[in-house]
Amino acid sequence: MEISLDEADIKILNLIQKDATLTNQDIAEITGVSATSVWRRIKNLEDVGVIKGTVALLDQKKSNLNVSAIIHVRLSRHGEDTRTEFENFIEQRPEVTECYAILGQHDYALTVVVPNVEVFEKFLAGHLLNHPLISESTSFFTLRQVKYTTALPLNLHQT
Incomplete structure (x- = not known):
């Protein structure tokens, strides 16, 4: 099943790929989409499986995995x-x-x-x-x- 991403979805996804700690309000201010719409879009992207999860990225060397x-x-x-x-x-x-x-x-x-x-x-x-x-x-x-x-x-x- 192909999922169609519009320009707002792509902007939101690009932002949260760089920093998943951004609030819906932060994303709304950057993208010009309302915070409620951001929440709905993110929820939909999770529901259809585009967003698989949210994780913390660790520094390999600082984690002593050399x-x-x-x-x-x-x-x-x-x-x-x-x-x-x-x-x-x-x-x-x-x-x-x-x-x-x-x-x-x-x-x-x-x-x-x-x-x-x-x-x-x-x-x-x-x-x-x-x-x-x-x-x-x-x-x-x-x-x-x-x-x-x-x-x-x-x-x-x-x-």
């Missing part, structure tokens, strides 16, 4: 049951912050965040590579974060 890695994983076999089993396994691993099914030589790309290399090794050797569905993995340690955002580029679909 190591980030990207891991490409190839499964030993393919099928719906295999994908479901692997994805359920990944859902249970707190150090995996992102998981994408991908095309190419590998089946999945994972982002893993841990305090140090020793914890990474325990995850990799003790959990990931011990999983019976995994035939191969390639790990890449990140050096530094060049760009990070959770804000979706809503203006791209405007004509």
Whole structure:
């Protein structure tokens, strides 16, 4: 189901993607939409699933999570049951912050965040590579974060 976002919705969404602590009145003053209308629009966007939740973004380094890695994983076999089993396994691993099914030589790309290399090794050797569905993995340690955002580029679909 495609949801149509008008200009006011996009302005509201862009604002709350940058700062979810803005009040409806703050948003109303910035967008020129009434506070009541802002509340209704946000409630509707929540109800239809455009807004999935509101969270606090933590600083990875200040949270003592100093190591980030990207891991490409190839499964030993393919099928719906295999994908479901692997994805359920990944859902249970707190150090995996992102998981994408991908095309190419590998089946999945994972982002893993841990305090140090020793914890990474325990995850990799003790959990990931011990999983019976995994035939191969390639790990890449990140050096530094060049760009990070959770804000979706809503203006791209405007004509």
